[in-house]
Amino acid sequence: xxxxxxxxxxxxxxxxxxxxxxxxxxxxxxxxxxxxxxxxxxxxxxxxxxxxxxxxxxxxxxxxxxxxxxxxxxxxxxxxxxxxxxxxxxxxxxxxxxxxxxxxxxxxxxxxxxxxxxxxxxxxxxxxxxxxxxxxxxxxxxxxxxxxxxxxxxxxxxxxxxxxxxxxxxxxxxxxxxxxxxxxxxxxxxxxxxxxxxxxxxxxxxxxxxxxxxxxxxxxxxxxxxxxxxxxxxxxxxxxxxxxxxxxxxxxxxxxxxxxxxxxxxxxxxxxxxxxxxxxxxxxxxxxxxxxxxxxxxxxxxxxxxxxxxxxxxxxxxxxxxxxxxxxxxxxxxxxxxxxxxxxxxxxxxxxxxxxxxxxxxxxxxxxxxxxxxxxxxxxxxxxxxxxxxxxxxxxxxxxxxxxxxxxxxxxxxxxxxxxxxxxxxxxxxxxxxxxxxxxxxxxxxxxxxxxxxxxxxxxxxx
Numbered sequence: 001x002x003x004x005x006x007x008x009x010x011x012x013x014x015x016x017x018x019x020x021x022x023x024x025x026x027x028x029x030x031x032x033x034x035x036x037x038x039x040x041x042x043x044x045x046x047x048x049x050x051x052x053x054x055x056x057x058x059x060x061x062x063x064x065x066x067x068x069x070x071x072x073x074x075x076x077x078x079x080x081x082x083x084x085x086x087x088x089x090x091x092x093x094x095x096x097x098x099x100x101x102x103x104x105x106x107x108x109x110x111x112x113x114x115x116x117x118x119x120x121x122x123x124x125x126x127x128x129x130x131x132x133x134x135x136x137x138x139x140x141x142x143x144x145x146x147x148x149x150x151x152x153x154x155x156x157x158x159x160x161x162x163x164x165x166x167x168x169x170x171x172x173x174x175x176x177x178x179x180x181x182x183x184x185x186x187x188x189x190x191x192x193x194x195x196x197x198x199x200x201x202x203x204x205x206x207x208x209x210x211x212x213x214x215x216x217x218x219x220x221x222x223x224x225x226x227x228x229x230x231x232x233x234x235x236x237x238x239x240x241x242x243x244x245x246x247x248x249x250x251x252x253x254x255x256x257x258x259x260x261x262x263x264x265x266x267x268x269x270x271x272x273x274x275x276x277x278x279x280x281x282x283x284x285x286x287x288x289x290x291x292x293x294x295x296x297x298x299x300x301x302x303x304x305x306x307x308x309x310x311x312x313x314x315x316x317x318x319x320x321x322x323x324x325x326x327x328x329x330x331x332x333x334x335x336x337x338x339x340x341x342x343x344x345x346x347x348x349x350x351x352x353x354x355x356x357x358x359x360x361x362x363x364x365x366x367x368x369x370x371x372x373x374x375x376x377x378x379x380x381x382x383x384x385x386x387x388x389x390x391x392x393x394x395x396x397x398x399x400x401x402x403x404x405x406x407x408x409x410x411x412x413x414x415x416x417x418x419x420x421x422x423x424x425x426x427x428x429x430x431x432x433x434x435x436x437x438x439x440x441x442x443x444x445x446x447x448x449x450x451x452x453x454x455x456x457x458x459x460x461x462x463x
Contacts, residue, residue: 001182002058006075009061011047013215015069027068028217028224046070062182068223071216072270074176080155082106082175082234085148086130087141088162089113092120094280095162099128102160105168107131111148114138142246142254145230149240158234165193166232166277174234177270184262185235187228189214189273192281199418200288203426204281206416209295212271219269221260221309228269230255232277239267247305253298260306289433296437300445311454312438313377319370320455326371326398338367374453376406380431381438381451403428 015026021040024033035043042060046052047070052061064070084106088095095110102108108130112121114137125132133151135144141161149157156178158171170188177186190210194201210229217225230246233255243261246254259269282288303310318341326334378386379402390399407424416423438450 001062002055003052003061003065003072004075004180005052005054005058006077007052007061007180008049008073009046009052009064009070010049010073010216011070012068012217015047017044017047024064024069026070031067033063033067033069049073065218068217071272072177072180074179076173076176078172078176078179080175080178082156082158082171083148083152083154083237084108084158084160084168084171085111085145085152086160086162087111087113087144087148088115088121089138089141089144090115090117091162092117092124095121096124097165098160098162099124099130101165101167102128102171103168104129106158106171107154109133109148109151111135111144113140113144140248140251140254141230142250143248146245146248149237149245152237154237156234157237157240159230159232160277161231161279163193163280164190164231164277165279170275170277171232171234174232174272174275177272178234178236180268182268183270184239184265184267185233185259186270186272187219187233188275188277189271190229190231190277190279193278194281194283199422199426200283200285202416202418202423203288203430206414207410207427207430208281209292210279210281212273214273216273217271219259219271220263221306222314225271227256227259228271230258231279235262250298250301252294253302256298257302257305260302260309264306264309285429289429292430292433293437293440296434296439297441297444299438299450300441300447303447303450304445308454310450311452312381312450313373313453314456315370315374315453317455319367320374320453322367322371326401328395331398338371341367372406372409375402376431377453378402379406379428381435383432383435 012026014030015024017024021044022035022037024035024043039060042057043064046057046061046064052058065072084102086095086098086108088110099108108128110121110125110130110132112118112132112134114135115121118134122132133147135147145159156175158175160166166188174186174188177183189212190208192204192208210231212225212228217223219225219228243258243265247257250257262269282291299310318337322334322337322341325337386399386402389395404424407427408420410427411420411423442448442450
């Protein structure tokens with residue numbers, strides 16, 4: 001399947017070209033792509049932003065996109081029809097802001113999910129020319145979105161939560177991704193609507209679970225962007241109906257479940273952070289932590305449905321052994337395993353014609369990233385065990401690193417306007433709330449699988 005004519009490519013920030021463009025390294029997980037001399041010329045032209053202009057370009061562009069080496073920049077010409085679906089429950093004020101931002105360019109279906117303020121919601125919708133469909137009782141956001149999709153006859157449904165603000169022009173540009181028939185759904189970056197105050201305001205702006213960051217990507221459980229929320233999500237209506245819609249038995253995680261089912265069906269979901277929507281964030285710590293707890297409770301239900309794809313951590317054996325040795329009080333052994341892993345990876349990179357300096361940096365970074373991921377997993381889901389380990393003088397330094405390193409690394413990456421001590425404390429609270437939710441979901445579903453990592457070995461051309 002080729003990429004449509006007129007599409008352009010944007011190289012991923014981690015993409016590197018070597019040997020005159022014949023060797024391209026990038027993607028997530030990272031891999032090596034070897035090209036002929038002719039292919040290198042075409043790839044360089046596409047990665048420089050030239051549009052896809054023929055079948056050969058389209059096939060090569062698809063290869064670059066599938067590898068995660070580049071991301072699509074679609075043409076803005078969209079022939080697909082669009083209906084906007086806005087589920088709402090007792091949020092007339094939010095609905096007013098939402099519909100005002102959408103304007104009158106696109107048809108809007110408001111699904112009142114059993115609100116007590118029925119007349120206010122109907123009045124707001126009528127003022128903005130939106131059609132209203134009402135549930136007699138509150139059935140949940142999944143049911144409300146499904147009802148809206150069944151009421152639509154458009155090619156594409158654009159789901160927009162009532163507390164979100166997004167322009168119709170942004171939705172049209174998002175739907176342009178669906179001009180590529182391989183793409184079934186797409187989502188923008190979600191940012192906080194409110195400026196916020198204090199540490200919570202900073203956390204909402206820099207650490208929201210609804211904000212997937214500034215790097216674009218294809219969305220799948222094992223990818224760098226593993227999910228997108230349905231705060232703002234566009235999707236082919238028929239594909240949604242063919243998949244059975246959102247799972248109405250889920251009150252949390254229904255959007256993650258849908259996206260993963262799309263990926264499992266072999267279709268593509270795109271995350272495009274160049275397009276942005278604003279959404280409301282909790283304004284008190286109690287509400288913030290309650291939301292994180294509720295999000296955590298969905299882990300067990302998602303694991304029941306998606307198995308290993310829902311694992312909280314996927315790590316190769318060597319980094320896993322290195323982290324385990326360090327946590328067990330043998331940091332020298334852990335460092336030796338990490339060093340041997342780095343040396344082996346460096347040799348593989350050099351064999352792939354990656355220059356020595358780049359190969360050395362890549363080999364050193366990979367074990368560190370694996371260790372940070374493992375530390376985040378342990379601190380979030382197994383923090384009681386980490387605190388228990390900290391009572392031992394021998395294990396105390398390793399336990400401290402598990403708890404401190406991930407938040408401090410994020411502080412260095414994001415540079416939030418708050419000191420590292422308060423930032424670390426805030427992220428600890430966030431992790432504890434989410435972890436407790438995961439444990440609660442495990443108790444309800446009677447499974448421990450959402451707490452356990454998956455050990456996986458990279459294969460093929462992956463590095």
